[in-house]
Amino acid sequence: MAARLLSRPDILPPAEELAEAFSALLGRGVQLGPGGEHAHHHHHPSSAQMETLLQEGVTLQGALAVTTGRVLFGLGAGIPLGILIGILMGASRRADDYLHPIYILARSVPPLAFITYIMLWLGHSEAHRLIPIVYAVAVTMVIPTYHGARDVAGKYVEAARALGARGRLLLLKVVLPAAGPAMVGGLRYSVAIGWMTAVGAEMLMAENGMGNLLVGGGMWSSRLQTRSDPAVIIVGIMSLAAAGWAMDTGVKVAGARLTRWAR
Amino acid sequence: MMTWVRARRAVIGLVGCVTLYVLAAEVGHGRLPERIWLGAHYVENVKLLPTWRALVEEGAFLIESNILVDSIAVSTRRVVLGLLLGSVAGILLGLLTGSASRLEALAEPWVTFFRFTPALALLPLYVVWFGYGESSKVLLIATNVAVITFLGAHQGVRGVPRVYLDAAASLGADGQLRFRKVILPAAFPSIFSSVRVAAGLAWVTIVVAELINAQMPSLGYLLALAGAYPRVPTMLIGLATVGALVLIFDLLALLLHAWATRWMERAA
Numbered sequence: 344m345a346a347r348l349l350s351r352p353d354i355l356p357p358a359e360e361l362a363e364a365f366s367a368l369l370g371r372g373v374q375l376g377p378g379g380e381h382a383h384h385h386h387h388p389s390s391a392q393m394e395t396l397l398q399e400g401v402t403l404q405g406a407l408a409v410t411t412g413r414v415l416f417g418l419g420a421g422i423p424l425g426i427l428i429g430i431l432m433g434a435s436r437r438a439d440d441y442l443h444p445i446y447i448l449a450r451s452v453p454p455l456a457f458i459t460y461i462m463l464w465l466g467h468s469e470a471h472r473l474i475p476i477v478y479a480v481a482v483t484m485v486i487p488t489y490h491g492a493r494d495v496a497g498k499y500v501e502a503a504r505a506l507g508a509r510g511r512l513l514l515l516k517v518v519l520p521a522a523g524p525a526m527v528g529g530l531r532y533s534v535a536i537g538w539m540t541a542v543g544a545e546m547l548m549a550e551n552g553m554g555n556l557l558v559g560g561g562m563w564s565s566r567l568q569t570r571s572d573p574a575v576i577i578v579g580i581m582s583l584a585a586a587g588w589a590m591d592t593g594v595k596v597a598g599a600r601l602t603r604w605a606r
Numbered sequence: 607m608m609t610w611v612r613a614r615r616a617v618i619g620l621v622g623c624v625t626l627y628v629l630a631a632e633v634g635h636g637r638l639p640e641r642i643w644l645g646a647h648y649v650e651n652v653k654l655l656p657t658w659r660a661l662v663e664e665g666a667f668l669i670e671s672n673i674l675v676d677s678i679a680v681s682t683r684r685v686v687l688g689l690l691l692g693s694v695a696g697i698l699l700g701l702l703t704g705s706a707s708r709l710e711a712l713a714e715p716w717v718t719f720f721r722f723t724p725a726l727a728l729l730p731l732y733v734v735w736f737g738y739g740e741s742s743k744v745l746l747i748a749t750n751v752a753v754i755t756f757l758g759a760h761q762g763v764r765g766v767p768r769v770y771l772d773a774a775a776s777l778g779a780d781g782q783l784r785f786r787k788v789i790l791p792a793a794f795p796s797i798f799s800s801v802r803v804a805a806g807l808a809w810v811t812i813v814v815a816e817l818i819n820a821q822m823p824s825l826g827y828l829l830a831l832a833g834a835y836p837r838v839p840t841m842l843i844g845l846a847t848v849g850a851l852v853l854i855f856d857l858l859a860l861l862l863h864a865w866a867t868r869w870m871e872r873a874a
Contacts (some may be wrong), residue, residue, distance in 0.1 A: 354735060440615035445623055451852040452845055453810040455817070456826075459833030460841050463642060463652060539724040543814045546726060557730045558818070576731045580723055587722035 356574040364574035367393060368403035368556075390572035392559035401556055407582055410553040413541045414590075417476030418534065424477070425484025425533070426526070430518060432485070433492025434500075446485060454478040455543045462548070472544045479540040480533045487529025491522025520602075527598030531591055538587050553583055631655040649836055656839045664839035673828065678847065681816065681825040684740065685808045685855070688747025692808075693801055696752035700759025700797075705789070710760075717756065725750040725811050729818060743815050750811055751804040758800020762793030794866045802859035809852045825851075 356364075428446070432439045454475035461471040503517045545554025557579045559571060634655045642652050653660060668674040703710040729746055736742040766789050774784045816826020825848055832840035 437615070440612045441619040444616040445619050447853070448620075448849060451849040451856070453813050453848060453852070455810070455814045456829055456848055457841075457845055459829065459836065460838070460845070462833075463654060463836055463838065466643060535722070535724075539726055539810075542724040543726040543818075546729070546818050547814070553727070557727055559730075571730050571734045573731060573734050576734065580727050580731065581719075583724055583727050584719050584722040587724065588718065591722065 354573065356577065360574045361578055364393065364572070364578045365403070367397065368401075368575065368578060370402045370404075390575070392572040392575050395559055396556060396575065401551070403556070403578070403582055406551060406553045406556040406579075407586060409551045410538075410541050410545065410583075411586060413473060413476060413544075413552065414534075414537045416473055417480045417537045417541065420473075421477040421480025421537070422484050422530065422533065425481035425529075426488050428481070429485040429488025430492050430514070430522070433489040433522070434518065439489075439493075446482075450482045450485075454482070454540055455547065458544060458547055472541075472549055475544050476537055476540045480537045483533040483536050484526075484529050487525045487532075488522055491525030492518055495521045495525060523602040527594070527602055530598060531594050534590050534594055535587065538583065538590075542583065553579060627655075628658055631657045652836060653838050656842065660839050661842065664837075665843050668840065668843060673823070674843070674847065676823050677825045677828045677844075678851065680823055681812055682851065684743050684812050684824075685747060685805075687744045688812070689751055689801075689805060689808055691744065692748035692751025693755045693804065695748070696755030696804075697759045697797055699752070700756040701763055701790075701793070703756075704760045704763025704793070705785070717753070720749070720753045721757070725807065726814055726818075729815050733819060738819065738821060743812060743819075746815055747808045747811055751808055754804040754807065755797065755800045758803075759793060759797050762796030763789055765796060766792040791869060795863070795870070798859070798863040798866050802856065802863060805855045805859045806852060809848065809855065813848055 428442070432442050432446070458471055458475050461474050465471055465474075499517050499521050500513065503513055508517065541552070542554040542557070545552035546558050547554075549555050557576055559575070635653075635657055638654045640650065640652050642649050656664070665674075699713065703713050725746075728749060729742075732742040732746050736745060770788050770792060771784060774788045779787065813826045813829070816822075816824045817830050818826075820827045820830035825844060829841060829844045829848075832838070832844060
């Protein structure tokens with residue numbers, strides 16, 4: 344059975360088909376030649392999904408850039424928000440008592456599930472794709488920051504307070520550096536969550552980006568109805584994995600530099 | 607004494623949120639726009655913030671008509687199957703590669719690949735491979751759960767202090783006994799915290815997979831329908847239900863974690 348499945352190109356496309364899909368998605372093979380005619384007359388889209396994507400002018404690098412942009416926005420807005428809430432809860436017992444139960448309830452609702460509700464409030468725009476990403480990133484950043492600020496920084500804070508440090512000095516020189524290593528771990532996890540949420544949001548609601556490329560365009564009510572091309576999907580997944588890995592490595596290296604004092 | 611204060615504050619916080627919502631709904635009743643432009647067409651008669659009466663009515667309807675119960679049953683079944691399948695595969699594989707470094711080198715590139723593949727990106731591929739039915743959804747959850755629990759089990763085994771193993775060996779414990787009595791219990795905290803993370807992620811994955819590929823009665827389907835009409839009370843009740851289920855699974859995973867690590871000393 345496994346051998347039969349492996350030999351079927353519509354299940355696992357052979358490597359040359361993947362390479363073909365890759366180069367077609369990069370925009371090669373459909374450019375116009377010098378005389379205004381197609382440079383490759385023999386080129387024809389290998390599947391319905393590929394045809395739709397090429398007609399819509401979708402390229403792999405374009406889709407990846409759009410998704411990366413959304414992820415970066417989500418990280419840029421979500422990380423400070425999550426750190427803020429985490430430090431508030433970690434530093435103040437009172438804030439923790441009031442906010443923690445609310446946080447646990449809020450965290451339990453999957454951000455992509457309320458994407459339609461946001462759409463009702465804000466209309467069909469970029470906002471309802473970005474808000475779930477921001478929310479997902481912020482919610483993941485809270486806990487590591489909270490534990491860093493409460494469990495690790497607690498001792499240092501007492502010592503620094505005794506020496507007269509307070510306010511901004513205390514936050515920037517004591518709490519943040521002490522919570523740093525825990526936060527870097529949370530940061531790497533929230534990067535992964537950010538990518539997942541972005542791709543899911545695009546599958547549901549966007550006209551562009553990697554999620555849209557994977558489901559082959561179309562509106563969300565009719566998505567996954569067209570015959571999908573496994574070669575396109577596999578190329579898309581591999582690109583997403585590469586991008587996610589690259590971003591994770593970046594965060595890891597930057598994080599190791601920022602928390603150098605801890606080792 | 608301290609716990610009393612904490613409990614009271616928690617209740618105040620939560621009741622405060624509910625009161626805020628009820629007030630906002632009452633104030634917004636009749637004032638919020640009911641005709642909403644959705645990019646392609648207008649939708650009429652939308653209650654952006656349904657009053658608590660509307661929520662209670664809708665909840666009673668969804669429960670009486672069995673829609674909610676059926677949806678919960680279908681989605682929960684998928685999550686439970688995916689969790690079981692995925693965590694058994696992931697934990698076994700992780701224990702194996704954790705103990706045998708030759709296997710680790712073999713598994714490493716695949717693990718890296720799956721680790722950085724966004725969980726939901728596999729959905730269209732699985733639909734092509736396994737069809738629209740149950741198997742694609744259960745396997746989607748299982749894959750994501752397997753990746754997380756694999757890492758948990760692998761790191762758990764790797765994190766066992768060398769001293770424990772040497773001590774057990776010098777006391778005459780053979781390989782099997784060492785595995786059962788030393789490695790496994792020492793790896794449990796890491797394994798079961800990864801199961802907890804995986805349980806949360808499984809719910810996120812399934813609801814969104816059901817939303818994207820809305821066909822069978824399920825919680826994602828309910829949310830998709832509520833979004834298509836749009837019917838806000840249904841939407842909010844669906845969201846609350848998903849949230850409650852996530853919470854319940856998180857508690858169960860926490861209990862499992864506590865039970866599996868009951869041999870350890872507790873700090874507080």
